Amino acid sequence: MTPTAEEILELFREGLTQNSTLDKAFDALIAATDSRAVGMWRLRGDHLEVLGFRAHPDMPGEVASEFAAATERVGLDQTHLAIVHSVVNNTPTVAMSTGVDGPLRGSANWLVRFQASHSLVMPLRRNGEVFAVIAIAAARELTPDGPEGALTRQLAEGLAPLLAPSAE
Numbered sequence: 501m502t503p504t505a506e507e508i509l510e511l512f513r514e515g516l517t518q519n520s521t522l523d524k525a526f527d528a529l530i531a532a533t534d535s536r537a538v539g540m541w542r543l544r545g546d547h548l549e550v551l552g553f554r555a556h557p558d559m560p561g562e563v564a565s566e567f568a569a570a571t572e573r574v575g576l577d578q579t580h581l582a583i584v585h586s587v588v589n590n591t592p593t594v595a596m597s598t599g600v601d602g603p604l605r606g607s608a609n610w611l612v613r614f615q616a617s618h619s620l621v622m623p624l625r626r627n628g629e630v631f632a633v634i635a636i637a638a639a640r641e642l643t644p645d646g647p648e649g650a651l652t653r654q655l656a657e658g659l660a661p662l663l664a665p666s667a668e
Contacts, residue, residue, distance in 0.1 A: 503528040505654040526554035536616040580606035586621040592644040618642040622652040626664040
């Protein structure tokens with residue numbers, strides 16, 4: 501049975517409130533979207549820090565570990581990555597594996613290694629400002645208006661109050 505947005509959000513809530521791993525939530529998101537990989541990053545000044553990353557169980561371990569290491573901390577100057585593009589432009593971002601020579605070439609190269617064709621990055625916002633992103637990569641077309649886009653938007657909206665920085 502495919503997990504619902506509410507069920508996935510509850511798994512995120514459990515992981516975040518218990519300061520434990522988000523692996524169950526990410527596994528549910530992979531199952532719900534039939535994804536190759538999922539992840540979430542939080543904005544910290546001039547860079548993004550990973551909150552969690554999970555690869556599909558059949559992804560080669562070296563690819564997953566190399567991606568995890570490469571994206572543990574990502575400078576906002578790395579605009580060739582969809583996660584950065586989404587933060588800098590305050591918009592959902594789609595990258596494609598065919599774009600290895602394009603503006604999102606960094607993401608395109610990872611998609612090739614993931615055996616995925618598309619990634620979708622959805623921003624989490626507070627007062628209109630992006631403070632985190634959630635991303636999925638799949639072996640099929642992903643769009644902000646498609647079913648996976650609707651699900652990740654729902655998750656982003658539900659996760660925003662849990663992850664938003666406190667008011668200053």
